[in-house]
Every structure is written in C-alpha cells, then in structure tokens.
Amino acid sequence: MIKSIILTLCVILITFCFSWFIFAVKPLENLDKNNINAEILWKIINTEDNYRKYSFWPDHKGMQPGRAPHGPYHKIYINDIIRNVIPISNKTIPEGGIIVKESFDIDKEFVSISVMAKVKDCNPSNNDWFWAQYSTDGKAQTSGKIMNCINCHKAFKKNDFVMFHRLDK
Ligand code: HEC
Secondary structure, eight states, rough: OOHHHHHHHHHHHHHHHOOOOHHHHHHOTTOTTTTHOOOOOOOIIIIOGGGGGGGEEEBOOSSSSSTTSSOSEEEEEEEEHHHOOOSTTTTOOTTOOEEEEEOOOOTTEEEEEEEEETTHHHHHGGGTEEEEEEETTEEEEEEEEHHHHHHHHGGGGGGTTSSSOOTTT
C-alpha cells in the first residue's frame, strides 16, 4: 500500500518536473526570420502569450500620453525576455524581445496595436526589428521591414530604436 502511494507520488513528481521543463524552456519557436509574418506574430502575442499580461517599463506604467503618429494615449508592454534583462547596459534588446504598444484616441478608445519584435537576422542593418501594425481586431495594416517605422524610430538607433525608456536605466 505504502509502496504504491510512494510510486504514485514519484510518477506525479516526474510528470510535473517534465511539464515544467517543457513550458519553462519553450522558446518562441515561430519568431524566426524564415517564417515570421504579421499573422504569426499576432498569434504569438495573443495565443501563445497574452500580451496584456506582459510587464510595463518600470518607469512607464499603464496609460500614458503619447505623440503623433501613434495617437494621444498609449500603453507599452514588454515581454519577459526584455523584462528579465533590463537595465541593458549595451542598449541592445535580445532576440525574442517583443514590445507591444496599444494606441488610444483622445477619448481613450482603443484604436490600434503597434509591435516591434526582435527576430534574429531578419533585418541586420536596422537592428533586426520586425515591425507590425494591427487594427484592434488583429488585421495587419503593415508589417515587416517598414521604412516608415524605421525612419522615424531611427532617431533612437543608439537606444535600439526604442523611443520610450532608456534601455540602460
Ligand atoms: C513619425 C515618427 C514615428 C513613426 C513613423 C512610427 N513611430 Fe512608433 N513611436 C514613435 C514615438 C514618438 C513613440 C513613443 C510613444 C508615443 O509617443 O506614442 C513610438 C513608440 C513605438 C512603440 C513602443 C516602443 C518605443 O519605441 O517606445 C512601438 C512598438 C512602435 N512605436 C511601433 C511602430 C511601428 C510598428 C511603426 C510603423 C508602422 C511606427 N512605430 C512608426 C514615433 C513613430
């Protein structure tokens, strides 16, 4: 009797250890330069993850006033890959880092979602960011190496194209 209880406990423990291992090391398998696209990125931030459970920058939490072209208010979320390494002394966000920005109009109505995802080798001359913009229901308005996004964010190239929040602080 005692033997079988111990055995059951062992099986539960081993299963638990394995499932923990699988979930803990699960990489963002689709965040790869060979298959990244707007739909896959949307799936990653909404199905694999729930970006609304991501963190905010420590000094930029919740809804904040924003600037053109993104609208008067925003919320900026950062995934754990970024959260776990800030402050970043070399100001380079690691592969797999994702920043999601929700934009709101003057009445604080949710209007669009802009995303920057670090995808190794997807655009080496501009720090390997994959850019995407969606309507609130997930329809991609633009995505990829978008020069419009890059040219404006380039002003902050030394901060890895990130406008809000100094990465080394
Ligand atoms: C004319 C300049 C300009 C253009 C074009 C632009 N952005 Fe931005 N972006 C900003 C500014 C300014 C911020 C800071 C937040 C704010 O004021 O809304 C920002 C913030 C962001 C953020 C939050 C991370 C950060 O840098 O602080 C994301 C994500 C983002 N933009 C994505 C995009 C995408 C995707 C595009 C192209 C579809 C784009 N941006 C085009 C100016 C621009």
